Amino acid sequence: MVSCDKGDFVIAIVGAGPYGLSALERICANLPDYSVDRKVQVHLIDPYLGCGGKIWREDQPDQLWMNSLAGSVSLFVDESLECAGPVRKGPTLSQWAASNSRSLSVDKGLDSLLGASSGYRWASRSLMGDYMRWFLGFVIENAPDNLHVNTHERKVIDVCPSSEKPGTLDEVWLEGESLPIKCHRVILAQGNPSPLLTDEQSHLADLLPAGGGTYTPPGPATLSAAAAVGPGEPTLVQGMGLTFFDYLQLFTKERGGVFRHGADGKMSYEPSGREPYLFVGSGRGVPYRPVLWPLGKSRLSKCTVPHYVSSKRIREFYQHPKDPAELEGFRKGIHGDLEHAYYAELISSDPGRCSISWGRFSQLFLSAAPGSPLQEELVRETITKEEDRLDLESMGAPLKGVSFQCIPELQKWMRRYIAHGTNQMLSENFSCYQALVTSVHRFYAEFARLSNSEQEMENLDFFRGVQGWLRSILQFLNGGAPWPRQKELIALSRSGVVTFLGAGTRLVQPSLRAIECTSATLPQASIDITHVIDARIAQHSVSRSTDALRIGLYGRGEISSVARRSKSKKSKNPGVEAIRVTKFGELIRSDGSVSRTRFAIGVGTSYRIVTPGLPMAHANSDFLLMTDRIARRLLDSLGIGRRSPSGLKGSVASGEVTERDGGGGFEEGIS
Numbered sequence: 001m002v003s004c005d006k007g008d009f010v011i012a013i014v015g016a017g018p019y020g021l022s023a024l025e026r027i028c029a030n031l032p033d034y035s036v037d038r039k040v041q042v043h044l045i046d047p048y049l050g051c052g053g054k055i056w057r058e059d060q061p062d063q064l065w066m067n068s069l070a071g072s073v074s075l076f077v078d079e080s081l082e083c084a085g086p087v088r089k090g091p092t093l094s095q096w097a098a099s100n101s102r103s104l105s106v107d108k109g110l111d112s113l114l115g116a117s118s119g120y121r122w123a124s125r126s127l128m129g130d131y132m133r134w135f136l137g138f139v140i141e142n143a144p145d146n147l148h149v150n151t152h153e154r155k156v157i158d159v160c161p162s163s164e165k166p167g168t169l170d171e172v173w174l175e176g177e178s179l180p181i182k183c184h185r186v187i188l189a190q191g192n193p194s195p196l197l198t199d200e201q202s203h204l205a206d207l208l209p210a211g212g213g214t215y216t217p218p219g220p221a222t223l224s225a226a227a228a229v230g231p232g233e234p235t236l237v238q239g240m241g242l243t244f245f246d247y248l249q250l251f252t253k254e255r256g257g258v259f260r261h262g263a264d265g266k267m268s269y270e271p272s273g274r275e276p277y278l279f280v281g282s283g284r285g286v287p288y289r290p291v292l293w294p295l296g297k298s299r300l301s302k303c304t305v306p307h308y309v310s311s312k313r314i315r316e317f318y319q320h321p322k323d324p325a326e327l328e329g330f331r332k333g334i335h336g337d338l339e340h341a342y343y344a345e346l347i348s349s350d351p352g353r354c355s356i357s358w359g360r361f362s363q364l365f366l367s368a369a370p371g372s373p374l375q376e377e378l379v380r381e382t383i384t385k386e387e388d389r390l391d392l393e394s395m396g397a398p399l400k401g402v403s404f405q406c407i408p409e410l411q412k413w414m415r416r417y418i419a420h421g422t423n424q425m426l427s428e429n430f431s432c433y434q435a436l437v438t439s440v441h442r443f444y445a446e447f448a449r450l451s452n453s454e455q456e457m458e459n460l461d462f463f464r465g466v467q468g469w470l471r472s473i474l475q476f477l478n479g480g481a482p483w484p485r486q487k488e489l490i491a492l493s494r495s496g497v498v499t500f501l502g503a504g505t506r507l508v509q510p511s512l513r514a515i516e517c518t519s520a521t522l523p524q525a526s527i528d529i530t531h532v533i534d535a536r537i538a539q540h541s542v543s544r545s546t547d548a549l550r551i552g553l554y555g556r557g558e559i560s561s562v563a564r565r566s567k568s569k570k571s572k573n574p575g576v577e578a579i580r581v582t583k584f585g586e587l588i589r590s591d592g593s594v595s596r597t598r599f600a601i602g603v604g605t606s607y608r609i610v611t612p613g614l615p616m617a618h619a620n621s622d623f624l625l626m627t628d629r630i631a632r633r634l635l636d637s638l639g640i641g642r643r644s645p646s647g648l649k650g651s652v653a654s655g656e657v658t659e660r661d662g663g664g665g666f667e668e669g670i671s
């Protein structure tokens with residue numbers, strides 16, 4: 001156990017994932033702005049500290065890719081960030097990889113298009129873990145003289161008030177240690193610790209071993225989970241998101257299979273014979289479209305502003321009660337604006353796809369009510385090809401109400417569907433989808449900012465519904481696995497390793513020891529299953545966590561939760577929960593009081609992040625805005641005064657410091 005001088009300020013950061021590391025960096029970067037006459041001790045605690053954090057562990061196979069482009073990810077604060085703290089520039093993930101001779105995604109299809117260190121490549125998750133380790137080293141090396149970082153490869157099992165000074169001092173208990181670390185401030189940056197199994201999941205976990213099988217609950221794909229599934233064993237994978245694609249890698253390339261690129265551009269798969277038979281299905285039955293790859297077209301031809309639903313109208317609807325007809329009109333308005341943005345790009349980038357000019361189309365479109373028969377008719381009559389006509393309702397659920405008589409028929413349809421989406425994404429001719437994503441994102445960001453504004457909100461369920469709808473469009477259009485992985489999926493389907501089951505896949509139990517699966521898309525098929533892998537995203541939970549620290553804090557009312565999304569009445573799953581915090585990350589206790597000494601940070605908090613995921617370079621990332629804001633609030637709360645800007649000193653990656661003081665006073669100090 002590290003001991004420190006009695007007079008030191010002591011801060012604990014629980015979790016050394018991207019948020020925990022960034023919080024540490026922001027504390028270090030901001031500290032020179034404060035007149036501190038004592039030393040600051042920061043304890044960074046995470047059982048996966050030495051290997052890049054839980055998600056980014058360096059011991060993962062290289063085939064497990066991130067879905068962010070390597071050139072877009074950076075943990076450093078650049079001048080695009082509108083934050084109060086100093087800029088401290090540094091390399092993006094791809095720049096760091098290039099200067100350290102580290103390989104980015106290896107793929108023949110990419111090699112013919114890009115240089116080896118292009119920022120348009122993807123990186124493996126383990127490489128990201130390495131970058132994070134280097135980042136931590138950089139932060140420690142360049143920490144201000146009066147700050148010392150102590151690292152602990154341990155789990156925190158409790159944080160409780162110290163009997164010496166309750167309210168100002170906490171005891172942070174580490175697994176396997178007999179004495180706590182006494183801290184003045186604690187930041188929880190735990191990511192998403194696994195939730196308890198639902199009743200349905202527990203039932204499967206009990207049932208499957210009786211027939212020699214296993215059940216793998218939601219969570220990142222790991223080699224140990226994959227090892228439970230033997231060659232040739234029939235395995236149901238529930239969910240077609242990124243975890244499903246990770247499992248594909250672990251069951252194929254990792255087991256010796258080889259993907260080959262044919263001269264005709266087609267990819268084939270040569271099995272090793274050690275693959276299981278994978279049956280895959282999900283609610284909608286199709287994977288998300290591949291994450292946008294801006295190489296084809298980096299700029300849109302046309303930029304539109306919302307016509308039906310302006311920012312002012314959103315605020316108005318947010319604050320005042322509205323009747324159902326007005327709400328429906330509002331939703332249709334957003335719909336209309338999204339369609340307008342899509343057609344603006346489609347027609348401007350390729351006028352031949354519409355029988356009239358963009359100017360005329362836009363005029364006629366906007367003069368009609370959104371969603372009206374007049375608008376539908378205009379689209380039908382002027383947009384020449386059916387595939388260019390946008391249908392937002394059916395786009396995300398192409399298998400809804402569709403069924404196939406036999407399994408091979410569905411496989412052919414699925415391969416065509418995945419190839420079509422992938423080719424569209426790679427083609428310059430479909431920048432209209434990029435325009436649609438930009439427009440959806442703009443609305444989504446506006447909604448998120450309003451829900452963070454702590455204003456009284458009317459029409460809560462309605463807004464959550466619209467937000468959920470926008471999020472699902474974003475996920476569907478831009479949340480899928482990188483395109484080379486989609487091509488591999490097609491090859492795996494052709495080789496028979498993967499069999500698609502379509503939408504509405506469900507498990508049935510015809511006898512005590514047997515499990516079968518069936519689906520709405522293939523009503524006549526039923527397949528015997530040995531293993532079930534739940535590859536859906538583990539839902540964030542506070543009240544149903546398996547993490548001892550969370551259980552303790554929640555049980556004592558020292559953290560509280562808020563429902564993130566309205567739970568549908570039909571759903572058997574517990575809803576998504578977030579840790580309740582203020583805008584500055586301070587924990588809100590179950591009695592509604594605000595802690596001035598404990599903070600929580602990350603996507604699992606009630607402060608809504610507009611762009612979830614890792615911080616993006618040159619994009620005024622709200623991830624970094626959050627870590628900067630919380631670091632400054634924490635330093636303010638220690639009761640130490642701010643220096644005047646001229647008194648600044650600091651250590652920087654690029655030798656460049658910019659001070660942009662956001663002001664704001666401090667509250668309770670430390671005696």
Ligand SMILES: Cc1cc2nc3c(=O)[nH]c(=O)nc-3n(C[C@H](O)[C@H](O)[C@H](O)COP(=O)(O)OP(=O)(O)OC[C@H]3O[C@@H](n4cnc5c(N)ncnc54)[C@H](O)[C@@H]3O)c2cc1C
Nearest residue numbers: 015017018019046053054066067068156190191602613614
């Ligand atoms: C498989 C997978 C792939 C992803 N890929 C991408 C991607 O490509 N791009 C992207 O933008 N986002 C991706 N994400 C989302 C990703 O989770 C976030 O971008 C990012 O990792 C969140 O950072 P975090 O610090 O909040 O959480 P995490 O990265 O999860 O870090 C939290 C850390 O807290 C530690 N911890 C938890 N509880 C305790 C405790 N009691 N004591 C001590 N330590 C504790 C954990 O060990 C962990 O290391 C991915 C997520 C998953 C699950």
